[in-house]
Every structure is written in structure tokens, then in C-alpha cells.
Amino acid sequence: MLLVSVALTATACIELPWESQDIPEDVPPGPGVQQPQIDIHASGRTADGMRAWAEPIAEQTGIPRTSLEAYGNAAEIQRQQYPECGIRWTTIAGIAGVESKHGRHRGSDVAENGDIRPTIRGMVLDGTNGNYEIKDTDKGRYDGDPEYDRAMGPFQFIPETWANYGVDANGDGKADPDNIDDAALSAARYLCASAGGDMTTRAGWEKAILTYNQSRPYLIRVRNHANAYSINVRY
Template sequence: MLGCVALVATGCSLPFGQSDIPEDTPPLPGITQPAIDIHAPGRTADRMREWAEPIANETGIPVTSLEAYGNAAEVQRQQYPECGISWTTLAGIAGVESKHGQYRGSDVGPTGDVRPRIRGMALDGTRGNWEIKDTDGGRLDGDVTYDRAMGPFQFIPETWARFGVDANGDGVADPDNIDDAALSAARYLCDAAGGDMTTQEGWEKAILTYNSSRPYLIRVRNHANAYAINLRY
């Protein structure tokens, strides 16, 4: 489980009709990310720039964030091809959770670091949230009483401790780095889906494990499908 309630409400006004957004699950895969050397030194997501820029221009997703989603999907494609997770699914989640790392004026730096850091509300059992007592001594989320969802993908500390990985080559698994968070989310989702997100059953199971809300699933699906056909959402 990650954040129990999506951080960002998505009542966006659209410059097109809802009928323009497909209702497919799994979402459409969009323009396939390029094959890259995922074992190259440094930030491998930089190798996604040529692919990411035109999509970013059409969708409004920051280029660095889009590179992170493409990189995570490509790592999974090469290492766990049976999962079949698409970058559009990762973009859909990050769009709902944190506006791709831009929630409340945060910015995504060139190495994927999101500043100021994004933190959700205290998971104290109020306002529809689960109650989760502090599990990390406040080391990651800054709260020594309750856990809080962290970063552009809104991981809670105990989930990050299990799935968090370094994806930008700096040797640190950081929930506030969008490269690290995107790949960690991909690992989490593939695990939650039982290894296959190419089916409706597997995809929906994974999203509902990430956040057990049907309206949340629909928001993620709508975002992902909009990005797949290069629409802003």
C-alpha cells in the first residue's frame, strides 16, 4: 500500500470532450520508449530525451518526469518483460498523485530530484485515511508520530523500504527523486499484479493495490489514456 488517498484532486477542465479519452484498461501504451543501455553509468533516463521532448510538448508533462517514466518502463521491459507495464500507466499515477512532481510549486530538477519535497497529510486515521504509526523514526517523511506519503509517487516509508531502488545512478534510493520513484512504483505494480499488467484483471488489481479506490483507478486510467494519445489532462 502507498498513499491511502490521492494527494491531488483532479477536477481538471479539459480542452476536449471526455469522449476523446479512451476507456481502455490496461491503458493504451502510447509511443513506445526507445531501447537503451539500462546498465550505462549515470542517469540512464537522459537517453530518453529525444523520445520525451515531443511527447512533453503535447501533454504538458515535464521532460525530466517523462524521461523517468520511459526509463522505468524500459528497465522493466528488459528485466521483467512478462509484466508489460507501460510508461503511460506510470505517468497516469504521477499525474494524479503529484502533477508529475509539480504539486504546490515543486519542481523536478535535471537529475530527477523534486524540490521542495512533497509530503502528504499525516496518516492518523482522519479524513478518510488509514492510521499508520511512524515506521521510520521520521527519517524519510519527517514525521515521528505518523507516516506520511512521500514524493512524486506518494510512497509511504514501509513500502519504500521494500521496493525503493536507485534509478538515476547516484547510489541512493530516494523517494523524492522521480527516476527512483518511477522505477520503484513500476516494481511495486508488477509485483501487485502478479507479474502481468497486460490484462484488465492484472492492471486493475495493481492500481487498486496502489490505492484501493475505484474512482482513483478511473482517474489514473483517464490520465494514462490521455497521455497515450498526446492529450493534456
């Protein structure tokens, strides 16, 4: 079973003073402002090509600019390589918003190269407190725990899933679950695979999100975040 996600926060979204617009309930969520076409094969951090696009959206949504660049980069790579999937940056952002506040959970920060510091780790998956029990699969290589697995990084991958889907997206030659560029593209690829290759339908989108986390309330939270970002509203 390829479970990726262990949500870090469980509080419901509350009405905020800047939420002056009604948030849609579309499934799949709206596409938001289209990310620009870039050379996805360029050397270095290709997400830097998203900067001009990301800056105004970051200001309106409160998402860190570097995180937004990562989401746009992941969506554009998927658009060029697997257009049939149809994943949108808003969905990628919705997952990260729920999982880690876009890499800022418990005071973590997103560096210019996408690294998250301090690193984000979920609870020990030892079967207590309602958690799944997942014995260690990576000898602590990724999550630092040689006894049980823990969810890692801004997209909360478990080590086994990261080993299968983790990719390098910031051009440093390594796949790092604690780098938001790498994690965003890896999540996009996982979601597309989980959807059966098509996230443009309600059935495909919901299947992908429920594979990421087998919880209907979780799906609704991701939907709400993604739809808010689609109209440049904070959530």
C-alpha cells in the first residue's frame, strides 16, 4: 500500500478578513493563473523561470514565492511531459497547504533553492494515536528513524513512496524530500499515477487525492485550498 500523506494540521479553515470572495467548490479545482512555458530541460533550478508569474500570486495568496515557483514548475513539467494528466498547480498547492503550510509548518522556512529548514517530520508511524503502523523501510536514511517510518518534508512523503517516486527538480543532482522543488514534482507524478493518468475528471482527481490520504475530510480541505488559490485568495 503506497500511503504518502500524514496530515500535520487538523484544524478547519476559519473565515479571514481578506476572504471577500466566495470560494468555489469545483472538482477538479480551478486552474488558477496559467504558469508560463519554460525550458524544463535547462540547467540549474528551472523553477526560477516562474518568478515573475509567482510574485503577484504570492502577494495575494500568502504562499511563499519560492513554494509557488515549485508548484508552477511541477505543473509545467507535467504539462509538457504528461499532458494527458492535466494536473494544475492549484492542486499541488492545495496538497502542500494542507500538509505543511507550504513548507512553513512549526516555523520552518523555504530557502531560495527550495530547501526546507528545519526539516519537517510527521509523527512516528508506530500504530499509536490513530496512526498507521509502518515499520522502517529505509534504515532511517530519509526520515532519520531506524525503527518506524515517518512522513517527510513539505509534501509528507513516507520513505517507501519517496523511494519509488522521488525525483530531482532543482538541478542539484539529488532527489530530496526536504526540497520543495523535488517534493512538488514528485507529488505531481504520484498524483497523476494514482489518478490513472487523468486528473481532469472528478473521478480521477478524487481518486488521486484519496490515494494520497484516505480521508474524505482531507480531500475537502485540499479542494478548498486549491479553489481558493485558483481565484488568488488566501486560505
